[in-house]
Amino acid sequence: MNLQQAAFSRRNFLKGAGAAAFATSFSTWFALRPVMAQDGTPASGVTAFARFNVGALQVTVIQDAVFPLETSILGANATVDDINAVLAANNQPVTGAVNATVNPVLVNTGSELILIDSGNGADAGGSLNNTLALLGVTPDSINRVVISHFHPDHINGLLAGGAAAFPNATIHFPQAEWDFMQATPADSPAAGLVTAATAALQPYLDADQVSYYAPEGEILPGIVAVPAPGHTPGHTAIRLESEGESVLNLIDTALSAVISLSRPDWYAAFDAVPELAAETRLALLTSAAADGARVMGYHFPFPGVGYVVAEDDAFSFVPAT
Ligand SMILES: [Zn+2]
Numbered sequence: 315m316n317l318q319q320a321a322f323s324r325r326n327f328l329k330g331a332g333a334a335a336f337a338t339s340f341s342t343w344f345a346l347r348p349v350m351a352q353d354g355t356p357a358s359g360v361t362a363f364a365r366f367n368v369g370a371l372q373v374t375v376i377q378d379a380v381f382p383l384e385t386s387i388l389g390a391n392a393t394v395d396d397i398n399a400v401l402a403a404n405n406q407p408v409t410g411a412v413n414a415t416v417n418p419v420l421v422n423t424g425s426e427l428i429l430i431d432s433g434n435g436a437d438a439g440g441s442l443n444n445t446l447a448l449l450g451v452t453p454d455s456i457n458r459v460v461i462s463h464f465h466p467d468h469i470n471g472l473l474a475g476g477a478a479a480f481p482n483a484t485i486h487f488p489q490a491e492w493d494f495m496q497a498t499p500a501d502s503p504a505a506g507l508v509t510a511a512t513a514a515l516q517p518y519l520d521a522d523q524v525s526y527y528a529p530e531g532e533i534l535p536g537i538v539a540v541p542a543p544g545h546t547p548g549h550t551a552i553r554l555e556s557e558g559e560s561v562l563n564l565i566d567t568a569l570s571a572v573i574s575l576s577r578p579d580w581y582a583a584f585d586a587v588p589e590l591a592a593e594t595r596l597a598l599l600t601s602a603a604a605d606g607a608r609v610m611g612y613h614f615p616f617p618g619v620g621y622v623v624a625e626d627d628a629f630s631f632v633p634a635t
Contacts, residue, residue: 361377361379361441363377363449364619368554368555368561369536369557369558370423370556371536371554373419374449375417375419375610375617375619376417376433376441376442377441378418378441378442378445379415379416379439379440379467380413381413381414382411382413383411383413383414383570384411385401385410385570387569387582387584388569388570388580388582390581390582391580391581391588400573400576400577401573404572404576412573413615415615415616416433417610417612417614417616417617418430418431419431420449421537421554426457427455427458428460428534429458429480429483430459430462430537430552430563431460431461431471431565431612432472432479433467433468433471434466434467434471435470435473435479435514436475436479437474438466438470442471443471443479453479453481454480456483457482458484458485458486459480459483459484459486460486460533460537462550462552462566462612463488463546463550463565464495464508464546464548465584466511466514468566470510470514472485472514473513473514478517478518481517485518485525486525487524487525488526488529488549489526489528490529490547491548491549492526492548494546494548495512504586527539527550529541529543529548529550536554537552537553538554538555539551540553540598541594542564542567542594543587543594544587544588544589544590544591544592544593544594544595545566545567545582547586549566549591549594551565552565559608561609562609563609563611563612564602564611565612566612567598567599568595569582569611569613570614571614571615571618571631572631574595575630575631576630577628579592579596580592599622599624599629600624603623603624603629604624606621607621607622608620608634609621609622611631619633620632620633620634621634
């Protein structure tokens, strides 16, 4: 167990004692102030959150869910033996699956509360809304939700009980993804996902609360679209930047901190355009390693914040501490 994963009781967190003690033990250069709330009552759906600053932005990673991700999905063009060899070489259990998390992000700009992706949704057991409540954030206080792509673990949280989970929020959605959805024929294998994603957007479409963003450039002040096509046609990585600091949220460019970084050339079964996804993965990992950029992964082990290190023709992920 490392420092980030040390669990505070909810009571201690609410007193603020834990957060204050921790804040002093991290460098000012990377002011990660992790606080994890575990109240021991899983039925509450409350799991964990970690908070750090990017310049003037307060960034809170929230663990919405943990699920077993079959390793065969992470190497669709690899053999089981090769996948298992990568796991073993990285001291990971070879069980046919890795634990993946779902890590949406809350950004407090000082004037607005903005979510980056919305998780699986409370209707599917997602913890985001319960954890937001613990943080004192009500659903109607969320001003905006930036969606990276149309997959259910990113968009289904827009709904709660079939209605808008964040009734006052404007949804920022990738234009390229929307165009792809509109062009998907009813008999396409992706049609079911498109129908579900459209349903998640529907209350916001009805209320004229959807805004479409370009593949590259600023979506909102400090929130920047980085083109990352392949996982889906309009899949977008999101860079948060403020006062000379940044964090690049890779979203699903790399699904596993171990397998996707050890073998960026391996296709993921979830990648809609696998060759393009692998190209994007290699490009973003190469530049993140060269720049020493702080990154995060939506499915990396919670909180999934750290750095990419280049090793020959592969990479490794070093969690921030
Ligand atoms: Zn995902």
